Amino acid sequence: MVILDGKKTSSKILAEVKNRVSTMNIVPHLAVILVGENPASIIYVNNKKKAAEQVGIKSTIIKMEKDITEQYLLDEIAELNNDNTVTGILVQLPLPEHINKNNIITAISPQKDVDGFHPENVGKLVSGIEPYFYPATPQGILMLTDEYNIPLEGKHAVVIGRSNIVGKPMGQMLLKRNATVTMCHSYTNNLDEIIKTADLVVSAVGKKIVRCKMVRKNSVVIDVGIFKDSNGKLTGDVDFDIVSPSCGFITPVPGGVGPMTIASLMYNASKVYP
Ligand code: GUN
Numbered sequence: 001m002v003i004l005d006g007k008k009t010s011s012k013i014l015a016e017v018k019n020r021v022s023t024m025n026i027v028p029h030l031a032v033i034l035v036g037e038n039p040a041s042i043i044y045v046n047n048k049k050k051a052a053e054q055v056g057i058k059s060t061i062i063k064m065e066k067d068i069t070e071q072y073l074l075d076e077i078a079e080l081n082n083d084n085t086v087t088g089i090l091v092q093l094p095l096p097e098h099i100n101k102n103n104i105i106t107a108i109s110p111q112k113d114v115d116g117f118h119p120e121n122v123g124k125l126v127s128g129i130e131p132y133f134y135p136a137t138p139q140g141i142l143m144l145t146d147e148y149n150i151p152l153e154g155k156h157a158v159v160i161g162r163s164n165i166v167g168k169p170m171g172q173m174l175l176k177r178n179a180t181v182t183m184c185h186s187y188t189n190n191l192d193e194i195i196k197t198a199d200l201v202v203s204a205v206g207k208k209i210v211r212c213k214m215v216r217k218n219s220v221v222i223d224v225g226i227f228k229d230s231n232g233k234l235t236g237d238v239d240f241d242i243v244s245p246s247c248g249f250i251t252p253v254p255g256g257v258g259p260m261t262i263a264s265l266m267y268n269a270s271k272v273y274p
Contacts, residue, residue: 001244002148004222004251009147010140010259017263017270018055029058030088030114030269031080035073035099036066041092048090051262057269060086070099074107081109087272088114090265093165111273114265117164125172133268138170140264141202141222141257142177148249150200150220153178158194160184160237161204166224170202203237211239218248224257 021028030052034045045061052059062076073091080086089112095101105113110120116133124131145152157179161167171181179200184191186205192212195201203210204224215221221244225237236253244250251257 006256010263013263114268136265140260155199158198166204
């Protein structure tokens, strides 16, 4: 069994991005909007800022009170869209309930949508047209499997979770790599039986859900989940002790997908469209 080292691979990608940024004739500028004080969001946003600094990308965190109106946020996005010195815009999710997330995502210019969440970018991905940006987490997962030369063509990929951030784009990007994709979610019957037929499992649920003893020999297990267990220890969707002895490759939590998401986002933030 091989541990897929997301920390090491992300350092390598960040070094490549830094190199590329240093040769560009403009400094990319990522604007990150944070609404409210969700503790996890504050950590994520600070990590993004740190990574941007590391690779020579300018970043600005725009903090807003949790009770701002949707229109206030839309006005700020319009301003950033029109600002030629801002090359990337990211609105940290989740947003407070009174703000319609879809209206916000749709307001961001697709050419500055470093998350790849705008319907134009999603539609392009699904239609087989090159989007301006691919969502960071699935793109980071493919950077990691590519680093370990893991073949995907013709393989059975089982994606657990159907979020717009991870599961759905992951499925589309695996299809693009000619994998056979099964999308699973909370209503899926016989999940364990499906997992046992997978060459690749990507779990993005946020619950301890992958715990079957005998996954396929040489299978690849990617754990996107990250949450605290009852003892306050960081853990993922996969029961590492049960699953790791029978699989071929597995990501640790922490140190697997998390750092890859950041590196992948910085790769996106270094892309500048005129
Ligand atoms: N919240 C959790 N993941 C993400 C992400 O990838 N992008 C944004 N904008 N918010 C998130």
